[in-house]
Amino acid sequence: MSNSSGERSAAAAVRVLGSSTSPFVLRVMVALKLKGVEYEMLEETLGEKSELLLKSNPVHKKIPVLLHHGKPIPESLIIVEYIDEVWASNGVPAILPRDPYDRAVERFWAQYIDDKFPRGIRVTIGTVAGDQDEVIREMSTALQYLEEAFVKCSQEKHYFGGDSISYLDIALGSHLGWVKAVEKIAGVELLDRTKVPNLAAWADRFCAHPAVVDAVPDADKLVEFSVKYAALAKAFNASNITAN
Ligand SMILES: N[C@@H](CCC(=O)N[C@@H](CS)C(=O)NCC(=O)O)C(=O)O
Structure with a gap:
């Protein structure tokens, strides 16, 4: 290969x-x-x-x-x-940072992201039981931490990975469509430009990247989809399936 x-x-x-x-x-x-x-x-x-x-x-x-x-x-x-x-040798930048410490940092944040966002999104759209206000608060706090992480990792460049999209960009960026859907459903602003300015600008850049732009789902479509999914989850007694 x-x-x-x-x-x-x-x-x-x-x-x-x-x-x-x-x-x-x-x-x-x-x-x-x-x-x-x-x-x-x-x-x-x-x-x-x-x-x-x-x-x-x-x-x-x-x-x-x-x-x-x-x-x-x-x-x-x-x-x-x-x-x-x-596909390490096909002339495009590596996704994981080369430096072991940078790799460990990105893995730490990726794990943190998957700890906070999927459950927060599922509770908000109603496929998993939980307190909506509490998960919104948790996701806001997570974004605040990630704003700081972005400043450190990006070194004033465009992405967590610097000049190119890295593992952590993908880990967080993949949730952006659903974060925007949550904003619509709960009537809140999570990617608030006054609170997380660097992250909000990064989110726009990530979604417009040629590798992402056609793949990231539209927030309105996700809101529509979430209604169907919540009904289905209810029918399954919310135990057999998980959301999004
Ligand atoms: N930790 C897994 C999560 C995958 C996941 O939750 N997938 C959802 C769709 S977004 C799924 O298959 N849900 C169906 C189910 O839980 O039965 C990963 O990163 O791949």
Whole structure:
């Protein structure tokens, strides 16, 4: 897979089990796009799980799953790292920072992001029980911390990764569509330019990046989708499925 013809044949064998509304799937789409890897998207149906998904991710039964030459890799952040390693030599910047300390910092924040945002979003759209005010407060606090992290990591450049999109840009950027949907649903401003000016400007840049612009879901569509998802989650007694 290290020479260019090897990379072409690998790209032809890349499939993603996913859905256009999933922030975790978006991570995989952005990473593949950054690396210039062609892939086939196998869209999962809301509330159903295909045989292929159950076989490919028998532990969590969740999307995304990357199928590379038929071999399954689950978990979005693990997939992003895998993509970065497999397509390391195709002339585009690495997604993970080269420096071990910088890598550890980005991994720390990515874990923090997945600790705070998915649950906050799910509670707000009503697919998981919880206190909406509390999760909104938690997400606001998280964005405040991430504003500081952005200033440190970006070194006055455009992205957490400096000149190019990195692992942490992808980890947080993938949630932006849903953060905007939450703002509409809850009538709040999370990416408030007066409170998190650097992060708000970064969010605009990230969403306009060529690897992202066509993939990031529109907030109004996500709001529409969230109504269907909440109804479905209720029907499933909110225990079999999780949101977005
Ligand atoms: N930690 C996982 C989260 C994946 C996840 O929650 N996927 C959702 C869609 S956004 C899913 O498959 N939900 C269906 C379910 O929970 O049954 C990752 O990063 O890939």
